[in-house]
Structures are given as C-alpha cells and as structure tokens.
Amino acid sequence: xxxxxxxxTVRRSLDPALLGCRVxxxxxxxxxxxxxxxxxxxxxxxxxxxxxxxxxxxxYLMCRFDSVTAxxxxxxSGRLVVRPSPTASVPHTHLVLGFEGGQELHFVDPxxxxxxxxxxxxxxxxxxxxxxxxxxxxxxxARVALVASARASRAPIHALLLDQGVIAGVGNIYASEAxxxxxxxxxxxxxGVSGARLTRLASLVQDVLGDSIASGGTxxxxxxxxxxxxxxxxxxxRLDVYGRAGEACRRCSGTVQRRVVRDRSVYFCPRxxx
DNA sequence: ACTCGCCTGTCG
DNA sequence: CGACAGGCGAGT
Numbered sequence: 547x548x549x550x551x552x553x554x555t556v557r558r559s560l561d562p563a564l565l566g567c568r569v570x571x572x573x574x575x576x577x578x579x580x581x582x583x584x585x586x587x588x589x590x591x592x593x594x595x596x597x598x599x600x601x602x603x604x605x606y607l608m609c610r611f612d613s614v615t616a617x618x619x620x621x622x623s624g625r626l627v628v629r630p631s632p633t634a635s636v637p638h639t640h641l642v643l644g645f646e647g648g649q650e651l652h653f654v655d656p657x658x659x660x661x662x663x664x665x666x667x668x669x670x671x672x673x674x675x676x677x678x679x680x681x682x683x684x685x686x687x688a689r690v691a692l693v694a695s696a697r698a699s700r701a702p703i704h705a706l707l708l709d710q711g712v713i714a715g716v717g718n719i720y721a722s723e724a725x726x727x728x729x730x731x732x733x734x735x736x737x738g739v740s741g742a743r744l745t746r747l748a749s750l751v752q753d754v755l756g757d758s759i760a761s762g763g764t765x766x767x768x769x770x771x772x773x774x775x776x777x778x779x780x781x782x783x784r785l786d787v788y789g790r791a792g793e794a795c796r797r798c799s800g801t802v803q804r805r806v807v808r809d810r811s812v813y814f815c816p817r818x819x820x
Numbered sequence: 821a822c823t824c825g826c827c828t829g830t831c832g
Numbered sequence: 833c834g835a836c837a838g839g840c841g842a843g844t
Binding site: 638 | 823828831
Binding site: 549552580605659708758770816 | 837838839
C-alpha cells in the first residue's frame, strides 16, 4: 500500500513517539514475509537497545538501535502503529516492540509482502534490497538519475518510474500522478521523451511526492494507510487521475482512462497527456 | 524486459 | 464467484 509519502509520514510519526527510548520487550512470530521473520533474533538482540534514529530510503525504513538496525518494508498491506502499553494485537500482527515509557510499536501485515529484518553494520552494507536501490526519489540527484536512465531506456516511461533501481520511492499512485502533471502518456517510450520534458517530469515527481507528504499521504478507503498515530492521510482528495477512471480530467475537458499493464492499473488522460 | 507468484481482504 | 488492491523478486 505505501509509497514514499506514506512511508515518510510513518517515519515522521515514529520519531516523536519512540526516539531515544529503550526496548523492554519483544513479541515476534516467525511468519514468512518476503523473508521469514527471524523471531528468535529480534527477541534475543533487541531488549535493552535504544532507538537512535529512524531513517528512510525509498519505501524502506531503517530503525537504528545501538548495534543493530531493523529494516522494515510495508509491502502492500503493512502498517506500523504506536499504541500505549498494553494494547491487544489485531490479527496479522507479526512483531510488537515494547518501549520504556509505556509505548508499543506494532508491525501488522495481512498480505505478508512486507519485510522486517535485523542487521548489523556489516550486513546492512551488503543487504541486497537496499544496495540495488537508486537514489531516494526526493534527493536532488534523483532528477539527474531519472533523466539519464530515461535517455537510455526503451521501456515505457511509466515502468521506469516504478523501477526502484532508477529512483527509489515512486509506486503506482504517484507514477500516474506525476505523468499526468507532466502531460506525458504512460506508455511513451522513455528514450522518446524530449530532454526538456524529462527534466520537467523529474521535478514534478518530487513536487507530487512533496505535496502528498504535506497532506500526510494517501489513504484509500477503509483499512487503508494510517500513520503510526493512527491518523489517515488526506491526499486522496487531490489525486488527479489515480482511481478516477471515467471521471473528468482536472486539467482539461478529457476523461480519465484506466489501462492494465502487467497486472497493474495505469491511469491517464488521453487528451492532455501525449 | 516481461510474466508470474507470493498472500489476505474487500467489493460488485 | 471473479476482479482487484498502494510491491517486489525469481525465473525466463
């Protein structure tokens, strides 16, 4: 479910709640996520450790403790929620960290496409899912990286935006939204888009991500994304095309179309996107 | 550079 | 019942 703005929203809501606090208890279940959750490792290594920082790269969160870092990815359905201790676990809760000060961090992921691993400094430097990421989509160098990759790629521009090895953090919602803002059809071959339009697209990607963060991310329907304090994001009301098939384009008199590409929905306005 | 599989839940 | 869901990676 979460893309960069939602993960950043979670990160910001974790900071005030847990930063500087020590882990006092761990409940972990050895469920199969993207990789099996090492319940025994979490339970053995985390108690007594202090949380020093929560950082983000693309859609990954890194919770840095004294000598280990928990790397967490929310997949499609993952949530991180902070609750007062004790709070009963909802179904599909795979990890609960109790912190001094009476707070609990719950990691819940019904579909189990997410990831939670505990790594030391050496392991994190070679952890594949992280090392193969491109620059974070909000970093200045992401603009250069996107333009350079697009010039060399025969893939549709939409696929390039979703490629985490090019820039990290854009998912299905914001790929459609950025292309709409840029007036570029999603199926356009990346190398066929002019340099000027690519440069503009690269900026607009950052604009749409920033706008969404400012709104606390996108929450679609019930059971959708929530920040760690349980609050929903309200960027959904500002979406131009995502989820709006058949509705009026907000920039021209066209009608938003939905198309399925490799089992993912792509939304665009055929009138103002070329 | 694609397809498919991984999972559960919701909605029509 | 099938369609669909905000992601990723193994395999071809």
